[in-house]
Structure formats: structure tokens, C-alpha cells
Amino acid sequence: MQFKIALGQMEVRPGRPDINTQTMLEMINQARRDGAEVIIFPEMCIPGYLLGDTWEQPSFLRDCEEYGLEISKASDRITVLFGNVGVDWQKTGEDGRVRKYNAFFVARDGKFWGGDNFPYPFRIKTLQPNYRQFDDDRHFYSLRKLALELGKTPEELLTPVYLPLPNGRLGLGCLLCEDGWAADYSTKPIPAIMNKGSVNLLINISSSPFTLGKNNKRNRVFAEQARAAGVPLIYVNNVGIQNNGKTIYTFDGSSTVYNKNGEVIYCSRPSFKPNLDLVELDLANGGTNLPALDVPADDNVSFIYQALHYGIQKFTAAIGMRKVVIGISGGIDSAVSAALYAKAIGPSNLLLVNMPSRYNSPTTRQLARQLAENLGCCYTVLPIQESVDYTVKQIESTPVINPATGEKFALQITSFMSENIQARDRSARVLAAVAAAFGGGFTCNANKAETTVGYSTLYGDQAGFLAAIGDLWKHQVYDLARYLNRHVYGREVIPKGIMDIVPSAELSSDQDVEAGKGDPIAYPYHDYLFRSFVQRWDKATPEDILQWYEQGILEAKLGCRPGLVQQLFPTPRQFIDDLERWWNLFNGLGVAKRIQAPPILAVSRRAFGFDHREAQNGVYYTRRYRQLKHKLLSV
Template sequence: MKIALGQMQVVPGRPDLNTQTMKKMIREAKDQGAELIIFPELCIPGYLLGDTWEQSSYLSDCVSWGQEIIQLSRDICIVFGNVAVDWERQGADGRVRKYNACFFAHQGKLWGDDNFPYPYRIKTDNSDYRLFDDSRHFFSLSQFAAEEKMDIQQLVQPVHLILNNQPLRLGCLLGEDGRDDDDILKQRMAATLQNSPVDLFINIASSPFASGKNYQRNRILSRQVKEWGVPFAYVNHTGIQNNGKNILPYDGVSSFYDGQGELVDLCAPFTPDLKIIDYAAREDIGVPKPKIPDDRGIKAIYQALTYGTKWFLDSIGMKKVVIGLSGGIDSALNACLYTLILGHENVLLVNMPSIYNSETTKGLAYQLAENLGCYYAVFPIQEAVDYTVKQIEGTPIIHLSGKKEINLVVSSFVKENIQARDRSARILAGLSAIFGGGFTCNANKSEATVGYATLYGDSAGFLAALGDLWKHQVYDLAQYVNREIFGTEVIPQQMIDLVPSAELSPMQNVDEGKGDPIRYPYHDYLFRAFIEPWERKTPEDILAWYQQGILEEKIGCQPGLIKSIFPEDKDFIDDLEYWWKQYTGMGAAKRIQAPPILALSPRAFGLDHREAQNGSYFTKRYAQLKQEILMSDRNSYIPSEL
């Protein structure tokens, strides 16, 4: 029996295009003799649609496109994801009730489960974590079971079909391929198998790339499939989806496991792929065993980064970009990334020096631009910045109540921000509109955590492609690009070696080794502990680890580093409090207005990390720990005889 894995590129919000893609794949699968084709979760409507889910006309439209697919199932069984609408019952709060559903179409009609009143299967539990908020839109099987006072076990029977005169019992899972552990998958498979034997499990998914996720999924799938002894087809899609604040690349990597839990075949990552599996029920297949590509390293991040950026540009119809090129590493990496995607003839690199920019970085910027062969221009900003300062200081401000006149004085801190906004909002925004595209935001995750950027200045742009990468990952990628992609030093090594600096004041002179206040080798890891784990760490957790002497081990930075940066406990505590306040204060305020971020990690800023502008807070226990540490610190100064 031949089974086709229909790893298609899903375009969210375009059921017309998705249906067209599916029709083409169905034709090809038939031509190659497939009797069953499996498409991904929600492949007709797309998954991340915002409140388009609340448009009844969109829902009807998707259902009607689904009908066209069902029509094609006369001589092939088609499994596909679509929204199912229950016009009869209400959803929560009077909204239309809808399900994230899996349809089994065969002989021109739908096949279902005797105990479930509709001819489709629905997702057992909603995903309400990371950037998913399924409960806003979908009614789950668990909710259905509770409402009907049924046991959920009764509702997860396999679908019984006759294919090629052979009975075929298909177990159905919807994106339940186990997240961080085996439990969910195990429970779902067990529940189905309690009802009847199963010939094949099908898991349709819409699962975005995250570093290391496939590696983990493969481990879980192999183990569970082996335990239950039933072959398993996992079908995911490619393309991108977004929720406004995050762009998610989908890598596909659809895969087929035999009953021994061995990987039989898989689709290529980040590319649409129709894979035909020649499968004999419950028999091991003696083909050479392929391997799931290792997605834990920098190579996978590079792939996801270029893929996600490319398709986001495509989806918004942007063919050209302008990049502010400072001579630093972030803008250098973006210059390489966009040039690789769009070609040098579609990228304009702009160096915008003020009096604080060194010859070193100006030279490095030009050198990189020359290596890439892009469009290049130098727009000095000093004259405009001086004009702005002069205009602000020279314009009288009159209090109309008392006719009192005041004049304002521009501080050096304000001048720094004036420079940053002059570059982005005055030059890059105008220039990109004329060049015919957008300008990039070059911010990284370390800066985004603590708001180390100027609003409407360097925090602006149409996309923060590097916004989910810590500074050390930006360096790793720069080296990867030189080594593996260009095979030569396109990004000058000096750029990689130079101290990272905003060059906005004499305090940030790179030639004197002066740079950013962020000490990346430590702060990258501290900030990661605030953001990325399921249990987010706070100053209380950090201080407890510090007190126990296990902080470096816990956050994963280099041993011995913390003592070398902070000789005294007080320095350490001041630093911790400063950055926590920045993260929860100005950092949050700036992220709210930040551009979309390409999500690559297990937890990206955007809607993958929910904000609230509530300011900073330190717990009771934090205050205790701080007191304990500072007291013992002070004691060390007290001569022992006292």
C-alpha cells in the first residue's frame, strides 16, 4: 500500500491557494499510485489568522473549499485538516463554535467515529502556551466530552475504512506529537488503542521550527511508536505563519515510522515535498534507515532564519531592503542575510556617521559592503542632528498662562537618542520608501530584553530578523556565514573581534575598547534565564543561586566569570536590579512598539512572551536574600576580634 505524505506550503488566510496546492499534490499522488494522502493540520484555512477566525464568512468559505477536496476522494483516501463549524451549537460567549478538525475523505464522502456526532475528528486539547491561544477560537474534544458528560475515551476510536478491499483502521492525532515529554502522545495513543486495534496512526500537525524540536520529537516518536507497535505518519507543513508580533518558520520534516519505531522515510526540511511511502501494514520495511536532521545547532538556526525571512519578504511583497550599516556585527549579519536572499542589486547599505563614529567602524562598514557588492551610500547625520539640537534650544517655549518664556537645553543622553532617531526615522524610513521597500531592524534579543535601543530609532524597522537571537548567537552566525556559506571572510574578522558599541557618545569609543553596558558573556545567560524557561527566573531565583554558588552552572555561562565581573556582592546585586528594572520597565515599553520578530528559540519576544507594563517588582524573599548576602558581606569587613 502506498501512502503519500503531503508536506505542502500552507499560506495562512488563503484557502483558495491552499486548496489549489492540495489538488495538485492529490493528482501527483494518484499518478504515483498512492491510495492514501495525508495533509497537515488546518492546511486549508491556516492556523495563525488573528481574529479572522471570528469572521463567519471566512469559516463558510473554508468549509466550501474543503468540499472541493472531498469531491476528489473517490479513488484515493484524503486526510486533511480544516476548520469545522458547528452552526447549531454556540461556542463560548455567543460566538460561533468551531473546531480544529481532521477530515477523512474517501469514496467522495467523509468517514468518522460512531460516538462523535460529526464526520470528522477534533483536537483533544487546545494549545494555550507560547504564542498559541487556541481556546480563544476552538472548542476542544475535552470540552465536548465534558459538555456531553462522556468519557473522552469513547470519542477517540480509529476510523475504519476499506482501501483496496483491505480493512484499514486509522488512529487520528491532531498536533499531539508530544511536546516536551512523552506523556501526551502516550495517553492519546493508549486511548485510541483501548477502543480497537489500529493499523496506522496519523498525526497531522502545524508545528513551527524551534531549535532542537525535531531532534526531541523524533526521540519521543520512536520510543512511543516502538512501545505500541503501530506505524506512525507525522505530517507537518512548510511556509510561515504570523500573529503580527512574531513570524514563525515551519520546517515540515514530515516523517514515517514503522511499527518498530524506526524512521522509514521523511520529507526534506523547509521545502514542500510529496513523499510516497510504500508501506505494508504492520510489517517492517527493509530500506536503509534515514535520519532526522539534527536541528540543535547553528546550521538549523541559519536555515530557519533565511527561510523565515525569505518567505516573510515574499508574503508582504517586499523585494528590496535598506539596511543601516554601522560597522557592528548585527547590521553586518543582516546585510549578509538579506543579500543572500534578495541579491546585491536589491539591497542598499547605508552608513550614517556622526562625529562619534570611528574611522575603524566606517571602514569596516565599507569593506563589508564591497565584499557583498550591494548598493552603498554614506549619509552623515551630524548636520541634521546639530540642526535639531539648535532648533530645540533656540525655540522659545511660552507658558500662555503667565506669558513666561523658557528655553530647553538638550542633554548628552537626549543627543544620543536624537542621533538614533535621525538615522532610522529621518533617513532610513525615507530612503527605503524611495528605494522601493522597507528598512530592517537590526536589534538582537539581548538588546530587546532590556530596551537597549532607541524607540523610533534603531528599534524600528519592518522586521527584526535577529530579534530572537542572543548576542553570542549573532557572533556564531557571523562566523558560520563566513565559513560555511561564503567560504571566505566576507564579514571582516575585525568586526567580530571589535568591542560591541553603539558609538553614540565619547563614552562608547571602540578604538579605546569602550562599548555597550551589556556584558554579553554573562548578561546573555542571565537574560535567557528571565525569558526562556517554562518557569521564568526572577531576581529571587538568581540571588538564591548566587548565594549557593551555583549561578553560573544554572544559567549556563562560563565558570568563574561572575566573580571576575563583580568583585563585591553589592556590585552583583546592583547590576541584577538595574537590568531587571530595565527588562520590566523601558524594555517592556519598547517591545510593545517593536517590529515583528522572527521566532527561532523556545521563547521569542512578541506574543510568545506576554507583556504588561506593570513596572518592576521584587518579592519578599528577594529582600530577605539580599539582606542576608549584604549582611554577611559587611561582616567580612568587621575585624574578627570585635
């Protein structure tokens, strides 16, 4: 049973069934010309997957249904497997709207197959993720709910799709994305399907966003499934970008074929590229006709670069933005942003703007200019001091009238307020206007550490159309800077001085880089502390931190350098003051600022925005924390 199978690793454009259908039709024709008997497309490849509440538009659902019929009509002499929304116009979902399924369609010779042993002429998703950025239960009726409604068990409904093919009958185990991640669910789709009779092939169609390190994990999990089932497994994922408003996800594709021994025998390369991969699979021997491949690790800076590069290119194209303005300070974050964008959209479409005030050192001004020259971008210098002075003077010299007392009084601008005035002057006054005049938008260069604790000014450096490095901790920003110089540009586009200088906002004389003064964030420790608040699967709070501190295992738990904590905080009092300072900001102003922050390009397994959901509820310390703190400070 030799089958020529095409993996339709297409770019899915979310919310564009017209374009996606066109892409599919072209790939189907190509696959047929190439002699493929089967072509497999990703989950939800007609509508896209992350659409917000567009699923609540009946006219959109009808449209997707019609495009799905068009695909079935094009399935002459080829079996087309694809994901689409399956609509039951006669039934409602639990929100009272028309019922929608996240569905797997098998089309051949103009009709849909699989309705002989299932209530619908399509298969539906059994396990629906409702964690991280996923909202499946919000929109789709799962197989588990359908089973409950029909008075059956999910296992009864989990059946293969049988296809008569020229060279034999094919039993397909049709899985949708999360169906292959069953570890934490009481229903196990694969064994249930395998129990129902002869299955020759498992097929997992996914719309699985890129997350650093996820492919390695998927290879472990899916390989084990193929091995346990004793049949090959084909995983097809899309490329492109999709978003949930606050958070933007890239899709790397990486469609993979596993043989019955759980070995990877095919992997679509390169990542982040549409591909029509043809795999000749001998199902008689479970796909062992092809040699096993090594799959490299995917949790390194090269993948971060690929995801950001691809994400910037696709996002700017998607919103029709051809030109971009970046405020460059001579610091590392804006430099890395500039180097990323220069590669992604071309240096001639990039305008770098340095906006010094009296606090900006000659060193950083010079480094900014050097960076612009190295990248070959348009460049200008727009000082902000005059405007900042004008604002302070205007406010301080204009009386406010209090009608209750009849008195007039003057407002006073403190040094701290003036720092924020500078930041807003740069972004909201200069960059926004310059970007409009240049014909584009301006970027937000905030990193994840700053974003965690709101170390930024709203409508100032927190502003921009996209936070491309907003999901990178500061140490990852440095890693990426080195990677850009070494591997992307092959020369020192980001000057060494920018790597070496102390990170600083340069908004007051307390942040004088020439004197080695900089940010209050000690990144080699705080990067890891903040990461434990956000990215640990079981989120850490001060209670956990203090317990680990007391037990002497904090650095091991956080993953930062041993000895660092004692060095930074000689006493428990200093340690606790620091911990509370940042916990307060993380839960206080940090949340308020993130609510109004730009979209973040996600690479980690927990990006701010729609992935890490939060309420503006203020700061809380558990009772055990308070007890532990009392104990530590009483010693």
C-alpha cells in the same frame, strides 16, 4: 498490507484557503498518478493555523468549509487526509460565536469517513495548546469540552476511523498535533484510541512551527508512542511561514515516518521545502520493511541559518517587499543582517546605508564600506551630524511659553538625549525616507540581548519592518557570522574587523571603539542572565539568581563560563547593582519598547512578542529577594 502513502508536506499560506486548496488539488493528482493509495496533508492546511481573530468571520469559515468539500470531491480512488476547521453552525462555542473545531478530515470517493462512530464526519483535536504562541482554546472547541457537553468521557469519544480500502480495512488513529504531546494532560488520546479496536496506523497531522531543537525532542516522543502502540506513526507537518503579528514562525516540515519499533524510517528532506514524499509502508510488519535512519541533531547554527534565510525570503515575499534598506554601522548585528538579506533577496535588491555622526570611528566607517563591497550591495553614506545639530539648536533656541507665569523658558538637550536624537535621525529621518525612495522597507537589526533590556532607541534602531535576528542572543549572532562566512559564502564577507571590534553604539565619546569602549552589556554573562529571565521554562527572577549566586551555582545554572561572575563583580554589592539595573530595564522601559517593536522572526523556544506575553506593570522584587539581598549586603 503494502500501502503507498504520500506525505503532502505542502506550503500552507495562512488565510488563503483558495491557494491552499489549489496546492492540495495538484498534490492529490500527482499522488494519484504516482499510485499512492493515501495522501496526508497537515493540520489546518486549508485555512492556515495562526490567523489571529480571523476565525471570528463567519464568511471565512463558510469559505473554508466549501473548499474542504472541493477536496473531498477530488478524492476519487485516493484517500485524502487533511486538516480544516470543522464548523457546527447549530452550536456555539464558549464565546457565544458559532462553534469551531480544529478538525481532521478523512475523504475518499467524494465523501467524508468516520461519522459512523463519532458525532461528526471528522475527528477533532483533544489536547489544545494554550502556551507559548498557541491560543487554541480561544478559537476551537476541544474534544474534551464536547465530551463534557455530551455527558461522556473524552476516552469514549476517542475512536479510530475505519476505511475500506482495495486491499483491506484500515484502522486509523487520527491525531492533531498536540494530541501527540500528551505528557502533561490527564487525557491520553493514543492509548484511548488503541483500546477501541484494531488500529493499523497512527497519523499525526501538525502545524508545528520550527523551534531550535524541537525535532530531536519530537523524534524521541513520537518514536516512543509508535513503539508503545506497536504500530507505525506518520507525522505530517507543513512548510511556509505564519505569524501572530508580533512574532513570525517558520515551519520546517520534517514530516517523519516511525515504524512499530519506534525507528525513523523516513524523514522528508531538506527542511523548509514543500515535498510530496512517497513511502511504501508494509503494515503487516508495522513498517519494518524500510531501514531505520539516523536523524541528525537540529539544535545547531546551521538550523538557525536555514530558519532565518527561509523566514526572510517568505516574509518579504508575503508582504510584497522586493527591496530592502539596511543601516550598517560597521558593527556585528547590522553586518549579519546584511549578509542574511543579501543571500535571501539578492544583493542588487539591498541598499546598505552608513550614517556616521562625529562619534563614528574611521575604523567602523571603513568596515561598513568593506562589508558593502564584499556583499556587492548598493551602498551610500548619509551623514547625520548636520541634521542632529540642527535639531538640538532648533529646540534649545525656541522659547516655550508658560501661560501660568507668562514666562518663556528654553529646553535643554543633554548628552543622553542627543544619543537618542542620533538614533532616531538615522532610522526615522534617513532610513525610512531612503527605503521609500528605494522602493522597500528598512530592517531592525536588534539582537535579543538588547531587546530584553531595551538597549535601543524607540523610532531609532528599534524601528524597522522586521527584526530578523531579534531572537538571537549576541553569542548566537557571532556564531551566525562565522557560519555565514564559512559555510554560506565560503569567504570572509563579514570582515574579521567587525567580528573583533568591541560592540558599541558609538553615540557618544564614552563609546569610543578606538579606545576599546563599548556597550554596557557584558554579553558573555548577560546573554545567559537575560536568557534565564525569558527562556527558562520556569522563569528566573532576581530571587532565583541571588539564591544561585549565594550557593555558588549561578554559572552552572545559567550556562555561562565558570569564574565569570566573580571576575565581573568582585563584591555582592556590585553583583546586585548590576542585577537590579537590568531587571529594572527588562520590566520597565524594555517592555514599553517591545510593545512598539517590529515583528521578530522566532527560532528559540521563547521569542518576544506573542510567545512571551507581558504587561507594562513595572518592576517587582519578591519578599524573599529583598531578604536575601539584605543578608548578602549585611555580611
